[in-house]
Amino acid sequence: xxxxxxxxxxxxxxxxxxxxxxxxxxxxxxxxxxxxxxxxxxxxxxxxxxxxxxxxxxxxxxxxxxxxxxxxxxxxxxxxxxxxxxxxxxxxxxxxxxxxxxxxxxxxxxxxxxxxxxxxxxxxxxxxxxxxxxxxxxxxxxxxxxxxxxxxxxxxxxxxxxxxxxxxxxxxxxxxxxxxxxxxxxxxxxxxxxxxxxxxxxxxxxxxxxxxxxx
Amino acid sequence: xxxxxxxxxxxxxxxxxxxxxxxxxxxxxxxxxxxxxxxxxxxxxxxxxxxxxxxxxxxxxxxxxxxxxxxxxxxxxxxxxxxxxxxxxxxxxxxxxxxxxxxxxxxxxxxxxxxxxxxxxxxxxxxxxxxxxxxxxxxxxxxxxxxxxxxxxxxxxxxxxxxxxxxxxxxxxxxxxxxxxxxxxxxxxxxxxxxxxxxxxxxxxxxxxxxxxxxxxxxxxxxxxxxxxxxxxxxxxxxxxxxxxxxxxxxxxxxxxxxx
Numbered sequence: 001x002x003x004x005x006x007x008x009x010x011x012x013x014x015x016x017x018x019x020x021x022x023x024x025x026x027x028x029x030x031x032x033x034x035x036x037x038x039x040x041x042x043x044x045x046x047x048x049x050x051x052x053x054x055x056x057x058x059x060x061x062x063x064x065x066x067x068x069x070x071x072x073x074x075x076x077x078x079x080x081x082x083x084x085x086x087x088x089x090x091x092x093x094x095x096x097x098x099x100x101x102x103x104x105x106x107x108x109x110x111x112x113x114x115x116x117x118x119x120x121x122x123x124x125x126x127x128x129x130x131x132x133x134x135x136x137x138x139x140x141x142x143x144x145x146x147x148x149x150x151x152x153x154x155x156x157x158x159x160x161x162x163x164x165x166x167x168x169x170x171x172x173x174x175x176x177x178x179x180x181x182x183x184x185x186x187x188x189x190x191x192x193x194x195x196x197x198x199x200x201x202x203x204x205x206x207x208x209x210x211x212x213x214x215x
Numbered sequence: 216x217x218x219x220x221x222x223x224x225x226x227x228x229x230x231x232x233x234x235x236x237x238x239x240x241x242x243x244x245x246x247x248x249x250x251x252x253x254x255x256x257x258x259x260x261x262x263x264x265x266x267x268x269x270x271x272x273x274x275x276x277x278x279x280x281x282x283x284x285x286x287x288x289x290x291x292x293x294x295x296x297x298x299x300x301x302x303x304x305x306x307x308x309x310x311x312x313x314x315x316x317x318x319x320x321x322x323x324x325x326x327x328x329x330x331x332x333x334x335x336x337x338x339x340x341x342x343x344x345x346x347x348x349x350x351x352x353x354x355x356x357x358x359x360x361x362x363x364x365x366x367x368x369x370x371x372x373x374x375x376x377x378x379x380x381x382x383x384x385x386x387x388x389x390x391x392x393x394x395x396x397x398x399x400x401x402x403x404x405x406x407x408x409x410x411x412x413x414x415x416x417x418x419x420x421x422x423x424x425x426x427x428x429x430x431x432x433x434x435x436x437x438x439x440x441x442x443x444x445x446x447x448x449x450x451x452x453x454x455x456x457x458x459x460x461x462x463x464x465x466x467x468x469x470x471x472x473x474x475x
Contacts, residue, residue, distance in 0.1 A: 043301065113320035117379075120281050121334035121386060122310025124303070131337060136324050 003178035004188040014170035015192050021084070021156040021166060022196070025091035026149050032092065033099025037137075038129050040100065041107055051100070058097035063158050066090045071162045087159035091152060098148040106141030107133055139211045146204035150197045167192050232295060234259045234390050234421050235280060240289035242275065242445075249275050251445045253289065257390070260419045264432040264453075267442035268468055273425045276442065277394045280423065281312045294389055310338055313383030313391040317398050319375040321367035321382070327354065328363040331382045339386065346385070353381040357411050373404030377411055390421040397428055429472060433457055441465045 004011050039051035058066065070086040081089065110133050118128040138145075160169030171189040175182045233256035240253035249272045257263050265273045278284040280291060282298055282305060291298040293312060299305045321330050331350035335341040341349075354360040357377035359370070367375050376396055383391060393412065397405040409431050416422055416435045426432065432439055432453055439456040441449040443464045449456060460466045 111318075111320070111323075113316055113318050114322055116283050117314070117316065117320035117322070117382075118334075119306075120283065120309055120312070120314035121382070122306045122338040123334065124306050127337055131333060132322055139324070 002184065003174060003181040004185060007174065010170060010174075011188075011192075014165060014167045017084075017164065017166040018153070018156050018192070019196065021087055021091060021159055021164070022149075022153045025088050025095060025156075026152055028088070028092035029095035029099050029148075029152070030145075032096035034103050034134070036096060036100035037103035037107060038134070040104055041129075041133075043125055055097045055100050058094055059101065061094075063090070063094050063155055064161070066094045067158055067162050083163040084159075087156075087162060087164045091155060091159070094155070095148060095152045098151070099145065102141045102144035102148055103134075103137060105144060106137030106139070109140040110136045139208075142204055142208050142211070146200055150200055153196050153200070154193060231258050233257055233292075234261075234294055235423065236290075236292040237276075237280075238290045238292075240276075240279065240291065241287045242272075242279065242284065243287055247445075249445045250279070250286070253447060255440065255447065255450070257421060257423060259389075259421055261437045262416045262420075262422045262424065262435055263438050263440055264436035265423065265425045265440045265442060266427075266429075266432060266456075266468070270444075271442040272445040273442045274394050277392050277423060277425045280390075280392055281309045281314055283314070306338075310334070310386050311389045313386060313388035315376070315379050315383055315391065315393045315396045317395040319367070319372070319379045319399070321375055321379055323367055326364050326366060327359065327370070327378050330367065330378060331385045334382070335385050350381070350385055353384050354378070356414075357381045358407070371404060372400045373407045376400065376404075376408045380408075380411055380415075384415075390423065391415065393422065393424040393426065395425050395427070397426065427472075429457075441468070443468070 157168035242250035
């Protein structure tokens with residue numbers, strides 16, 4: 001692990017890149033995934049179909065293929081992104097499908113009667129969703145959502161194979177240079193992931209207790 | 216079967232146009248014909264109690280009036296306007312029709328006060344101040360003002376149902392629908408809800424009430440609608456219905472109810 005300390009500037013650089021990828025993609029995935037979940041329960045059939053196709057397609061495609069698409073295919077169609085941007089788009093799309101499913105399970109946990117009450121008070125579908133259903137759905141969806149975000153943090157490592165210098169790419173370069181310290185380098189990098197993911201689990205528990213409400 | 220109106224408005228002589236009108240309403244659940252040839256007019260200020268054995272379609276009837284259930288055929292009008300099938304027009308008409316459910320359906324994450332103010336603020340765009348003032352008055356009236364800042368789950372069933380009534384009233388509905396409002400309540404809490412409903416009826420609220428509370432039907436209803444197997448079999452005044460039901464089904468139903 002001494003080699004990592006010797007290259008701590010590079011380690012810090014890679015660590016913050018991993019964090020940036022996870023944070024930005026996580027935020028985008030949360031927004032997009034919530035919209036997709038909302039579309040999936042909407043009364044409009046085309047929106048429902050679109051959301052179902054989107055979710056099933058991305059959820060069942062390997063992340064590497066999604067990366068390939070944004071890094072190699074879209075440039076050939078005339079859209080060129082910086083590698084980091086392409087990585088964020090790929091991670092956001094992929095993760096949003098899982099967010100959508102987590103939020104949808106939360107939506108299904110809200111009693112139908114409350115949605116009926118909202119409708120009978122004259123609320124539109126959008127008001128019903130944003131005022132009555134989603135605030136309760138998110139509370140139920142916190143544990144599965146945190147799972148999704150933990151998976152996202154680890155999935156950022158795929159970006160290392162697509163020219164983004166994050167923790168995984170750094171570990172490959174380091175093990176090439178310091179071949180005598182492979183174990184130390186891998187343990188150190190694993191530790192970096194733990195430093196991010198374990199607190200995420202803690203945050204989940206804290207949030208759950210904080211927003212818990214009697215039903 | 217004749218549809219005599221005996222509501223207070225009609226009793227005055229001039230027949231007021233009906234506030235709620237169902238014409239030739241049909242509905243199926245798969246093979247089951249749950250609503251058959253439903254014809255019903257409810258005048259302003261009238262209290263109509265719908266009775267019938269379970270599975271007779273009375274709850275479904277109630278729920279079609281604000282389109283929580285769709286209908287296959289026929290027409291439903293609220294204050295002369297045909298109930299649209301979807302969209303903002305439907306939402307606007309629903310806002311004028313209050314609905315009270317068997318299972319209360321209060322918004323679990325909002326306080327009692329917020330439950331009552333949320334629709335006036337978001338749907339009717341009332342100011343928060345006005346909505347809260349009115350909500351407080353309504354909660355006062357149904358006797359739960361001291362619970363305003365609690366969450367629904369902290370209240371008893373009777374209190375929750377009274378909050379649900381206040382929540383509907385906050386929209387100033389033209390007509391109130393009650394779908395078995397006391398069926399999920401412990402016996403000692405039924406009266407507090409019935410009292411609120413009786414008060415509303417006395418103030419002239421137009422009400423359609425699906426219930427098993429025969430005392431309420433007898434005392435408060437202007438007309439009793441008796442349903443069985445998806446059909447309206449009798450529409451009578453409570454005196455007539457309870458003393459001399461015409462159909463065999465109604466006689467059988469009443470004998471079972473009164474025997475227990």
